[in-house]
Amino acid sequence: MSSTIEQLANQEYKYGFVTDIEADVAPPGLNEDIVRLISAKKNEPEWMLEWRLKALRHWFTMKEPTWANVRYNEIDYQAIRYYSAPKQIKKLNSLDEVDPELRKTFDKLGISLEEQKRMSGVAVDAVFDSVSVATTFQAELAKLGIIFCSFSEAVQKHPDLIRKYLGSVVPYTDNFFATLNSAVFSDGSFCYIPKGVRCPMELSTYFRINSAGTGQFERTLIVADEGAYVSYLEGCTAPMRDENQLHAAVVELVALDSATIKYSTVQNWYPGDKEGKGGIYNFVTKRGKAFKNAKVSWTQVETGSAITWKYPSCILQGDNSVGEFYSVAVTANYQQADTGTKMIHIGKNTRSTIVSKGISAGHGQNSYRGMVKIMKSAENARNYSQCDSLLLGDKCGAHTFPYIEVRNSTAVMEHEASTSKIGEDQLFYCQQRGITPEDAVSMIVSGFCREVFRELPMEFAVEAQKLLGVSLEGSVG
Amino acid sequence: MLDIKNLHAGIDGKEILHGVDLHVGTGEVHAIMGPNGSGKSTLANVLAGRPRFEVTAGSVLFEGKDLLSMKPEDRAREGVFLAMQYPVEIPGVNNIYFLKAALNAIRKNRSEEELDAMEFLQLAREKMKLVDLDESFMNRGVNEGFSGGEKKRNEIFQMAVLDPKLAILDETDSGLDIDALKIVANGVNTLRSEKHSVLVITHYQRLLKYLIPDYVHVLADGRIVKSGGKELAEELEQKGYEWIEQEVAAAR
Numbered sequence: 104m105s106s107t108i109e110q111l112a113n114q115e116y117k118y119g120f121v122t123d124i125e126a127d128v129a130p131p132g133l134n135e136d137i138v139r140l141i142s143a144k145k146n147e148p149e150w151m152l153e154w155r156l157k158a159l160r161h162w163f164t165m166k167e168p169t170w171a172n173v174r175y176n177e178i179d180y181q182a183i184r185y186y187s188a189p190k191q192i193k194k195l196n197s198l199d200e201v202d203p204e205l206r207k208t209f210d211k212l213g214i215s216l217e218e219q220k221r222m223s224g225v226a227v228d229a230v231f232d233s234v235s236v237a238t239t240f241q242a243e244l245a246k247l248g249i250i251f252c253s254f255s256e257a258v259q260k261h262p263d264l265i266r267k268y269l270g271s272v273v274p275y276t277d278n279f280f281a282t283l284n285s286a287v288f289s290d291g292s293f294c295y296i297p298k299g300v301r302c303p304m305e306l307s308t309y310f311r312i313n314s315a316g317t318g319q320f321e322r323t324l325i326v327a328d329e330g331a332y333v334s335y336l337e338g339c340t341a342p343m344r345d346e347n348q349l350h351a352a353v354v355e356l357v358a359l360d361s362a363t364i365k366y367s368t369v370q371n372w373y374p375g376d377k378e379g380k381g382g383i384y385n386f387v388t389k390r391g392k393a394f395k396n397a398k399v400s401w402t403q404v405e406t407g408s409a410i411t412w413k414y415p416s417c418i419l420q421g422d423n424s425v426g427e428f429y430s431v432a433v434t435a436n437y438q439q440a441d442t443g444t445k446m447i448h449i450g451k452n453t454r455s456t457i458v459s460k461g462i463s464a465g466h467g468q469n470s471y472r473g474m475v476k477i478m479k480s481a482e483n484a485r486n487y488s489q490c491d492s493l494l495l496g497d498k499c500g501a502h503t504f505p506y507i508e509v510r511n512s513t514a515v516m517e518h519e520a521s522t523s524k525i526g527e528d529q530l531f532y533c534q535q536r537g538i539t540p541e542d543a544v545s546m547i548v549s550g551f552c553r554e555v556f557r558e559l560p561m562e563f564a565v566e567a568q569k570l571l572g573v574s575l576e577g578s579v580g
Numbered sequence: 581m582l583d584i585k586n587l588h589a590g591i592d593g594k595e596i597l598h599g600v601d602l603h604v605g606t607g608e609v610h611a612i613m614g615p616n617g618s619g620k621s622t623l624a625n626v627l628a629g630r631p632r633f634e635v636t637a638g639s640v641l642f643e644g645k646d647l648l649s650m651k652p653e654d655r656a657r658e659g660v661f662l663a664m665q666y667p668v669e670i671p672g673v674n675n676i677y678f679l680k681a682a683l684n685a686i687r688k689n690r691s692e693e694e695l696d697a698m699e700f701l702q703l704a705r706e707k708m709k710l711v712d713l714d715e716s717f718m719n720r721g722v723n724e725g726f727s728g729g730e731k732k733r734n735e736i737f738q739m740a741v742l743d744p745k746l747a748i749l750d751e752t753d754s755g756l757d758i759d760a761l762k763i764v765a766n767g768v769n770t771l772r773s774e775k776h777s778v779l780v781i782t783h784y785q786r787l788l789k790y791l792i793p794d795y796v797h798v799l800a801d802g803r804i805v806k807s808g809g810k811e812l813a814e815e816l817e818q819k820g821y822e823w824i825e826q827e828v829a830a831a832r
Contacts, residue, residue, distance in 0.1 A: 527631060528668045534652035535628050535662050536682035536738065537689070546681065550672025550721065 129186035135159060138286055141186045145255050148262060158275035158285035165279045171441040172470040172502055173410050175384060178349060185287045185320075240304065250295040251306055254322050257293035264295055268326050272355040272392045272418065280351040280412075281388035284320045288353070291322035296331035296362075305560050307336035321352040327362035327397075334365040336563060349384050350408075356391030356399055360421065363398040364391060367559055368415075369567055371574075372407035379437025379466070382409025389413065395421030395450070402558040404567045405432040405440060406574040414472065416445035419453035419481075426455040429555040431567075433574050434467025434499070443473035443504075448481035448514075457488040460552050463499035464575055470502040477514040484514045492522040493551050495544065495575065523551075545572035581606045581777045582627075582647075582746055587638035589626045595636060596622045598802035604746070607774035611788055611813060612781045614799035615821040620781045621665060623799070624750040627779075628662040629655050642746065656682075657689035659745030663735040663752045670722035675734070676704060678722045679741055686742060707740040711767045729760040736767035747771060748779045753787035765790030785817035798824050 129137055138159050142152040167178070244251055250261060258265055275285035296302050327333050337354075350372065358364045366389075375382025385408040391399030401415040411434075417426025428444035446455035461469040469492065477484045492501030501522055509516065525547050533543035549556065549568050556564045582604040589597045596619045604610050614620050626633045627640065629652035640647040647655060670678065683703075684694040695703065704718065711733040723731050732752050739747050752764055768778060768791050780793060788796075788810065796812040797804045800821070805828045806812065816824070 526668065528666075529670055531628075531630055531652060532664065532668045532670070533678075533682075535656050535664075536678070536742065537653050537656035537685040538682055539653050539685075542681065542685075546673050546678070547670055550670055550674075553672040 162282040173439040248297040254291040280386040288320045288322040294325040298328040299330040302333040323354040326357045337368045354389040358397035361396040368403040375409040384410040387413040389415035392418045393424035398425040400427040402429040411440040422450040435464040441470040445474040448484040451482040464495035472504040474506040477509040583641040588636045609778040611793040619802045661744035665750040667731040676718040
């Protein structure tokens with residue numbers, strides 16, 4: 104009897120505040136109890152909890168990487184709260200209540216009024232209610248057998264798919280930040296395109312029901328079954344603010360035989376103020392695995408965050424698979440970005456393309472870090488890499504760290520790199536034709552990024568172009 | 581149209597123009613000639629408002645307005661066009677897009693309707709014929725990979741589209757073969773009217789065979805030392821610049 108009591112007592116101690124399931128916020132710190140709390144809050148099955156715990160235990164053995172060319176104050180991981188209930192965003196009655204600065208930015212980006220209302224939490228007309236729009240889309244997708252839901256929902260409703268593919272591209276042991284995410288991930292998206300189905304629309308979290316805040320530790324899993332096609336959009340051009348300074352997201356893409364996944368990101372998290380105070384630390388692990396004849400294509404426009412640490416990569420596992428990486432990274436004021444890609448060629452006749460455009464302004468530091476690895480098995484692999492840097496002003500920096508590892512002599516590798524500065528001459532030329540320096544900069548920068556922008560879905564590309572202009576505002580003159 | 585009085589200007593703290601006086605009337609074509617280093621290009625750049633050049637004294641009125649206090653883009657919008665000696669490349673920026681943005685900025689300033697893509701294309705096609713540029717040029721980057729001659733023709737094409745009140749040609753003839761020279765001259769001649777003025781800056785007389793000026797001025801050592809009609813250009817071609825320099829020295 105006494106031993107049972109003891110057991111119970113221990114258990115209660117062990118599971119600490121799991122009992123306190125109604126609490127909205129976990130205390131700061133990270134331990135198994137916190138992970139159990141997160142899992143319990145989401146009503147997760149045992150296997151999911153086990154996976155999280157394995158990740159956590161592994162994470163405790165890991166050290167934060169220091170090789171990236173970024174500087175930031177040490178992060179105290181025990182001072183962070185790893186769970187808080189999704190907050191109900193305060194509904195505003197009209198756009199007049201929205202921060203005028205924010206509205207100015209919306210206007211510059213050309214975001215429609217309805218969209219502005221949606222993003223700033225103003226109650227919208229029933230017709231434009233994003234939920235009803237989303238429902239319509241959901242119905243259409245369901246007809247094709249496409250699953251598109253929050254990650255938490257998928258854990259409940261599609262456990263077989265999650266168990267099969269979760270961690271299959273980014274294992275929970277992968278790296279410090281991905282492992283942290285695996286232990287404590289809040290929510291994210293799950294998407295499954297069945298065999299031979301071409302998803303008829305660009306999928307975006309915008310159309311997902313239950314997308315209550317992206318959260319600090321987002322996790323996305325996209326699986327395109329044989330011969331399927333999907334284009335996925337992440338983020339939006341509107342400025343995103345978050346109280347959480349540390350963001351560590353994971354995205355896994357699985358492109359089965361002859362499938363294509365196109366993943367486009369516009370990242371515009373709060374970059375900190377002009378003096379470099381505040382701003383999001385964005386440590387992201389993104390990776391796609393391409394099986395036979397499959398294609399994984401990443402396009403990213405990174406303008407936000409104080410620190411960006413991000414290397415969307417492709418594992419070209421199957422023969423004839425294709426990997427692509429198109430990137431525009433902007434660092435203005437005191438922003439720092441260390442971003443690039445990894446292309447791992449394993450299958451025969453695998454091809455990869457890397458086009459990276461770094462733009463530095465103010466005191467911004469921009470590093471391209473990329474690895475191309477041709478394994479012994481990868482007969483006739485091809486890679487084309489192009490890394491261009493554009494400097495605005497003389498206090499910013501651009502750095503390139505290409506790593507190339509070739510273990511098969513049939514590989515063909517091409518690498519091009521350039522660094523240029525927006526010259527006084529270019530600006531003057533534009534001005535002499537009646538164009539203001541601000542418009543000139545945005546024009547020159549867009550021209551510089553053209554090869555990447557044309558990979559973006561049309562609407563996104565237009566917004567991204569405007570976003571660059573806004574991000575670089577005040578960088579000249 | 582243009583009134584330059586006692587203009588002193590230079591670059592990096594070094595004075596190059598030591599008091600230039602020049603009046604260009606509406607509808608007139610003036611040629612400024614002079615030996616290398618006499619300050620011809622400085623004059624062109626100062627008028628267009630290039631940042632590195634500093635004006636230390638004097639005044640420039642354009643249609644009665646103080647040109648020197650205007651930003652470069654405002655000068656352009658008021659109708660001052662500079663065909664550059666070395667047109668820069670702007671990679672990735674579509675030629676036609678660039679020029680449309682420029683024209684619409686200028687039209688807006690004149691309170692005219694902005695042209696839409698179709699209207700603009702029609703105008704551009706028409707003007708393109710003037711300078712014998714192929715339409716494929718329009719979809720390339722601004723001056724990107726253009727030959728020297730193509731860049732100069734592109735300048736004249738831009739001028740024809742923007743229809744400036746005052747066009748300044750800064751050694752547009754340099755590096756052109758005779759055919760290109762004729763094309764450039766023809767482009768400028770088409771612009772000539774009682775409403776348009778042209779300031780041609782050149783080292784050689786050869787452009788002036790096809791683009792006949794109303795007045796010719798000789799710039800030497802930062803001053804206009806001699807002015808005359810189109811015969812002056814021929815005289816310079818025959819005698820070179822030395823006799824003028826001697827004449828100036830003797831007069832001092």
